[in-house]
Amino acid sequence: MNQAWQDFLLQQHAALTEGVVQHFGDAATELAAARDGTVLCDLSQFGVLNVSGDDAQGFLQNLLSSDVKAVSAAQAQPSSFSTPKGRMLATFLIWQTGNDYFLHLPRALCPAIQKKLSMYVLRAKVKISDAGDEMVCLGLSGPGAAALVQQCFGSAPHGVLQVEQHETASIICGGAQRFQINTTPQHAPALWQQLIGPPSPPGGGAVGWGKARPAGSICWDWLNIRAGIPVILPATQEQFVPQMANLEVIGGVSFKKGCYPGQEIVARMQYLGKNKRRMYLAHIDGDAVPQPGDELYSADMEGQASGMVANATRAPGGGCDLLAVLQISSRESHTVHWQSLNGAQLQFLPLPYPV
Secondary structure, X not given: OOHHHHHHHHHOOOXXXXXXXXXXXXXXXXXXXXXXXXXXXXXXXXXXXXXXXXXXXXXXXXXXXXOHHHOEOOEOEEEEEEOOOOOEEEXXXXXXXXXXXXXXXXXXXXXXXXXXXXXXXXXXXXXXXXXXXXXXXXXXXOOOHHHHHHHHHOOOOOOOOEEEEOOOEEXXXXXXXXXEEEEOOOOHHHHHXXXXXXXXXXXOOOHHHHOOEEEOHHHHHHHHHHOOOOOOOHHHOOOOOHHHHOOOOOOOOOOOOXXXXXXXXXHHHXXXXXXXXXXXXXXXOOOOOOOOOOEEEOHXXXXXXXXXXXXXXXXXXXXXXXXXXXXXXXXXXXXXXXXXXXXXXXXXXXXXXXX
C-alpha cells in the first residue's frame, strides 16, 4: 500500500493489519451497512498488475481464459490464468486505461503471478509491473452509490462492467448499486472525503449525513460472495477448472478464441459435459469462520470430500456466507457439512445468476 494513502486511512481511524483495512471501529455495524446502506471500502486486500507495451493485448489473449480483445477503455472483464491442466492459478478483473491493461487480483498472489506471466514474455514487447503503490482502488456499494458517483464525476457507468474514464479516475460498474473506482494516491483522499461527506453534526446523527459509510475489507469480500464472484486465493490455487467456479457464467471464459494454457481441458469440459462440480452460495451458523480450501462433506461420498470452500466471510446478522465448489449430485440430493459429516450444515442460498 502506498505510504501516504496508508497514513490517510489511519487518520480516518482505520484499523489495518498487514496493509489491509479490517474496520473503521465497528466491524459488525459496517457489515450491516454493507447489506442495508451505502458503504465505501478501501480495496487494499487486492493488488494491481500493469501489463503494457505494443504486444500487451495479444500477450494476454494468449494466456487468459477470456476474450481480452473485448476489453476496452469502456468495458472491463473477469478472467483467469490457469495451468496447462486447466486449473486456475488466479482470477482477475481486467480493465484498460490508455494502452495499458490492469489486472486486479488478491495482493497475496501478485508477486507469484507477475513472475509466472513474465516467463511467457520472451521476445514480446510487453512489460509487467506491480502498480500497487501507484493506484488506489475503492469499492462503493449501496442504494446511494450511483448518485454519489454522478455527484463526484458528473456521470456514472450503468451496464455491468461498463467503464467510464475521467481525468483523475476510472470507474467500473459492478452492478446496479456497485462501483470500483481506480484512482491515484494523490487524488484518493479528496475523493474519499467527497464520498463520505462532511462529519456528523455535533450531538450525533448519521455518518456522513447519509452518504457512504467507511467500511472494512470484509464488507467488500462479503459483497463479492453474495454476487457469486469467485476469487482464487493461495489456498485454492490449482483446485478449480473455471467452470467449476461459474467463471463462464459471469463472462470470464471465451470458447471462441484461440489457445491458452488449459484451453483444451476447459473446452472439453464445456462441450462434452464432463463438469461434475459447480459453485454455490451458502450460509452456515456459528461463530467460526470457514477458510478457503476447507473441505466439505456429504453422506454420498463415503468419507471423501464432496467439495471445497472457495471464499468465506462473516455475514451481517451472524454466521458466515460462503462460496462452495461442490459435487452437483451432493448439492442436489444430500445435506452438506463443513469439515466433517458432524460439522455445521450448509444452508444454500440462491445465486444472483442461473447455473
